[in-house]
Amino acid sequence: MxxxxxxxxxxxxxxxxxxxxxxxxxxxxxxxxxxxxxxxxxxxxxxxxxxxxxxxxxPSAVIWGYRKKMEFALYGSESGVRLGWHARGSRGRRKVPIDGCVLASRRLNEIARQAAAALGEVGAWAGDTKALVASESKASGAVALRLVVHGGEELRWRRWQEVVGALPGVAAAQVAYTRKETPATAPERIIAGPHEVWLEERVCGVWVRYPAFGFFQNNIWQMEELLITLAEVLAREAPRQFVVWDLYAGAAPLSAALARLLEGRVRAVSALELDEALAQAARRNLRRVGVAARVVGGDIARTFLRDDDASLNTSRAVAIVDPPRSGLHSVVVRRLQEKGPALLAYVSCNPDTLARDLALLEGTYSLAALKGFDFYPNTLHLEALAVLMRRA
Incomplete structure (x- = not known):
């Protein structure tokens, strides 16, 4: 299905x-x-x-302008360079010119349009570009830009970075190089601008610092509703004091916000995150809320639930998993089955893999709560929260 x-x-x-x-x-x-x-x-x-x-x-309280991050194509014509989308079914070979996207804010769209137009001003060719990534903090309004290129003259890219970096509202501008066949999300080197770009977002009263071009939930309003719902379930079902295992942690916005929402009950956080930049951000964010934390960077399949983990206490632990669209890694499923915690909160961005993983865990866990959250109005995507309790 x-x-x-x-x-x-x-x-x-x-x-x-x-x-x-x-x-x-x-x-x-x-x-x-x-x-x-x-x-x-x-x-x-x-x-x-x-x-x-x-x-x-x-339902989402905000259905337009909610997205924090957009990845545009760039469309070149005789009149200059414009924003664009890759046409459906063209496998990236054909672009459609656009003025912006109604899922992003007016501010983000306007800055992205100016950044695209600046390519023509410095004499750069849109055909040498792969993507323009625009990331916005909804709390501060700051916008960070990354231009991903696969060719062209570096002098022109440096000039573009200087022009765009000086635009009002732009916190940082960066030009990254990657080969034509490599995804825009995996740049090989930075040509111009800062190597690390950070933004801050406010989630349930907690300021969370994160890499501007890394993963972060796109709909802050729905993210807060999901966290409030999860906190209400844990307030009823979790032990009086418990340890959080934050798997696929990212910058740890979920565990940091829960530590604030359930202040005094979250005794410590053990977080795992593959991306080292995100792992560093997680350490900083968990320190901000004053909770004892250990953050492990590296492959989750290798580091998850090591036998020598001193914080392992399944009767007083809550695990949070927020995996990519591919769902839980098979090793994670097996470890949860073998010695998983008393409570498991599964945040899913793909109902198909959620259904698969719930079926795999059915013999070990029973479903305590399940709710959908429309993080992406007007699209075919949906987030869901499942809370599971370990069977006796």
Missing amino acids: NFARVLVERARSAMGALAPREAHYAICSPLQALPYEAQVRCKEAALWRVLGRRVPVF
């Missing part, structure tokens, strides 16, 4: 009830032509089909 396919089937009959806000809506947000209340109902129905149970979906 494929969540996106089921959602499209459910939504197709009601499509066209509204006029889309953008001509290119089918590329980035294909549900624009559907009233938002109908979008939520369709996502609930699709989630029911995929998970085999009725699951409420918490």
